[in-house]
Amino acid sequence: MKVYVLGIAQGVQRTHWFEPLDGDSGPYGLIGPNATKRPSYLALANIIKHVGTRPRYYGWTLLNDKHYAFVFAGPQGMVMIAWAQPGSPDTVQLGAAMNVIDPQTGASRSVEAVQLTNSPLIIKPSQDVPAWAASAWANASKPFPWGGDYSDATSVSLTASADRGLHAGVASVRLVAGEPARDASLSAVQAFTVDPNFLSYTTRPIRITAEVRRNGSAGAGFNLKYESTTGTKGIGWNAVPAGDAWSTMSWVLNDAQFVGKWGYHFTFDSDSTQYSGYSIRSVTVTKL
Known part of the structure; x- marks a missing residue:
């Protein structure tokens, strides 16, 4: 799921999953034996549901100044997809009650604080545009904040x-x-x-x-x-x-x-x- 989120944020229009159904390469399909939908299938379905079939990237921000979050203008409003730094689970205060969706199950809950892990979560504000949206918009054209900025390096x-x-x-x-x-x-x-x-x-x-x-x-x-x-x-x-x-x-x-x-x-x-x-x-x- 992270690959798709990062791809959308960088303007990738189409990402090919190898492969939709299990083939001779092994159990790598979105759909397994007996038409079983794997977690990757469900996660992608929920991304499409909440971000849209033609996602509009809004920008990125850091939660608690260190956790990656990417914001999109979805079909029903603002959507943020976030996860924790590797090996650094953390609690993030959202500032208001927001809907947090588990991409692998589609389960939704309304919370004011969320526990971030290495698994991405979909976060949707209930009404007002949250403060992190302004931060994301300001960062939209800036390089992602990891490993340094080498855009001007020789x-x-x-x-x-x-x-x-x-x-x-x-x-x-x-x-x-x-x-x-x-x-x-x-x-x-x-x-x-x-x-x-x-x-x-x-x-x-x-x-x-x-x-x-x-x-x-x-x-x-x-x-x-x-x-x-x-x-x-x-x-x-x-x-x-x-x-x-x-x-x-x-x-x-x-x-x-x-x-x-x-x-x-x-x-x-x-x-x-x-x-x-x-x-x-x-x-x-x-x-x-």
């Missing part, structure tokens, strides 16, 4: 200890000459995603730079694969130099187009863990 980077607008999956960290580095040896692929405010859908020349080092004497390397204007492309094999020194690799891409089709924008693909015995000190993406 570069984003990633190290073993910090993400500065460039993100990767959880990795094992090893000490190399006394400093932390990402250990690539446990997976054949290292996947990276740039902050959407830094670069998203727009095509422009960029440079990707990586500081890498072999974990031992065995050969290591990877293909750089990235989203381009013509689909996923690969740059030939990049062998990590032998020795115990850090090496800098750099690639200039003139046709990158980061859309996140599979949830990431570029990868270091070693084909198998046989060739992924290397560490990463840093990766940087720079606009040219």
Whole structure:
């Protein structure tokens, strides 16, 4: 449900769920065996009911200064969809009695305070437009409040200890000459995603730079694969130099187009863990 809410807030007109009915990929459908409606089906049905078939995004706000909330102009009036920060359930005072709907069941209750968890809730004021609506409208054109604002940055980077607008999956960290580095040896692929405010859908020349080092004497390397204007492309094999020194690799891409089709924008693909015995000190993406 969060994916749909965030998509609507960013102007996505159509989001495809893979898939409506269970197929050969497994139990991933909105509808399961014997036409059973899964919780995801019910949640989407309730979003449509309260936000409308053509949602009108109003803006975002933070509840208790930290919990995400997105406001829409629904067919019956103002609607807010909110959830708590990960691992931080919290009670939010609404200021007046409001209808709180559980998307997975459709159950509604009128309360003046709501317990937020990681599961989104639909919140509808009974009459007057609440104070959070003004805050949401003021924030409508601003970047979402997580991970920093990289809309004016010329570069984003990633190290073993910090993400500065460039993100990767959880990795094992090893000490190399006394400093932390990402250990690539446990997976054949290292996947990276740039902050959407830094670069998203727009095509422009960029440079990707990586500081890498072999974990031992065995050969290591990877293909750089990235989203381009013509689909996923690969740059030939990049062998990590032998020795115990850090090496800098750099690639200039003139046709990158980061859309996140599979949830990431570029990868270091070693084909198998046989060739992924290397560490990463840093990766940087720079606009040219």
